[in-house]
Amino acid sequence: MSFVEYSDCIKEGDIAIVYVSHENMIPVKVKPGVQTQTKYGVIRHSTDLIGKQYGTKVTCSKGGWVYVLHPTPELWTVTLPHRTQILYTTDIATITMMLELKPGSVVCESGTGSGSLSHAILRSIAPTGHLHTVEFHQQRAEKAAEEFTEHRVGHLVTVRNQDVCKEGFGVSGVADAVFLDIPSPWEAVGHAKTAMKRHGGRVCSFSPCIEQVQKTCEALTDQGFEDISTLEVLLRVHDVKTVSLPTPDFGPTQPTQIQTDEDAKKPPQKQNQPCVTQKTTILPRDMPGHTGYLTFATKPRT
Known part of the structure; x- marks a missing residue:
């Protein structure tokens, strides 16, 4: 397994x-x-x-x-023991696509947290890629490393316990993509640029507050990153149910007789109106709200 x-x-x-x-x-x-x-x-x-x-x-x-x-990474996301707030599949799918991850990619990540995104990254870059993930909290870093080994993906990942804002990712000029999920990502943008390859690459930052996004975009601009964009992914699930609708009555096919005063006084006769069943969607009454903003940027080729 x-x-x-x-x-x-x-x-x-x-x-x-x-x-x-x-x-x-x-x-x-x-x-x-x-x-x-x-x-x-x-x-x-x-x-x-x-x-x-x-x-x-x-x-x-x-x-x-x-x-x-x-x-699978998707099943692990909904069953893992939470050590921190985690990213869910809706955001994860967007991140792995926009970072252009593929087998053989080298990725730097901070912070590791509960490892939800890490497992999805590892599946995307296997069997020849590598993930360098940094976690500030020592116990969380040790537990993440233990889980990666238990899940038999330890050969694809290096876990470091350090402050990425001060010490960086521990690598230089190797990453195709960088992901930041930390309180002050703008302080790590310079280290992200150092970790990335000279031929360019993609960076993504996840932040729950727009003020964090603003500071991160300023830091990305100062470091020379291009194609900076921010998006928000909201999940809206439609419930499907079967309904029965009466067939429209377009009137008799034969010419209608002129109604007399006596006919008007008679009560209307009930008729068995045929019905048709069909599938329809119902909008959700409650919808999951804001989780966070995803900011993407491209390092120019040098």
Whole structure:
């Protein structure tokens, strides 16, 4: 099992995702003799998981069932233990596309946080790329390094515990792209430029406040970056439901008789009007609000 490669069968030591429902997924480390509790009962790792194929439907002790899924960066994002606020798939997809990440890319990231974006970057740059990620908090840096090794992507990433605003990324002239998710990204723009290759590259900064964006854009301009742009990604989910609508009545096909006074006094006769069913979308009453601004820029070729 690896977060950047797929395996058919579940093995001891794997990280598997137990899918109970769309709102309830549990990451488990598979070990012989260990049990995992779900609302449908117990899953026994030795008999229910080890040796089974990923995607298997597992019956729990109470008779209910769950699916056991292969881990992916998207599933890890919704199940990981939170050490910090994290980026979610909507922003992550935009970041990996706008930074033009591909197999073999070298990326610098700060800060590592809970590793949500890091896993998506690693999948994008595998098998020959490398991620240099910097985390100011020592315990978070150590835990992130431990998780990367456990998820069998440790060979693709170097974790450094240092202040990127003062010490930089620890590399020079190697990065194709740089990502900043720190309180004062404008203080790290110079270090980002130093870490990037001479032939150019892309940089992205994530900030929740527009004042941070303004200072970052000023620093990018001062450092000679071009094509500076800021965008905000908002997710709007439409609910789909089936509705039944009456068929429009366009009147009789034969010429209508002239209505007399006696006819007008008669009560209207009820008719069984045919209906048609169709799918329609309902706008959400509540919509997730602002998460943050994404600022992108390009380093000119030198």
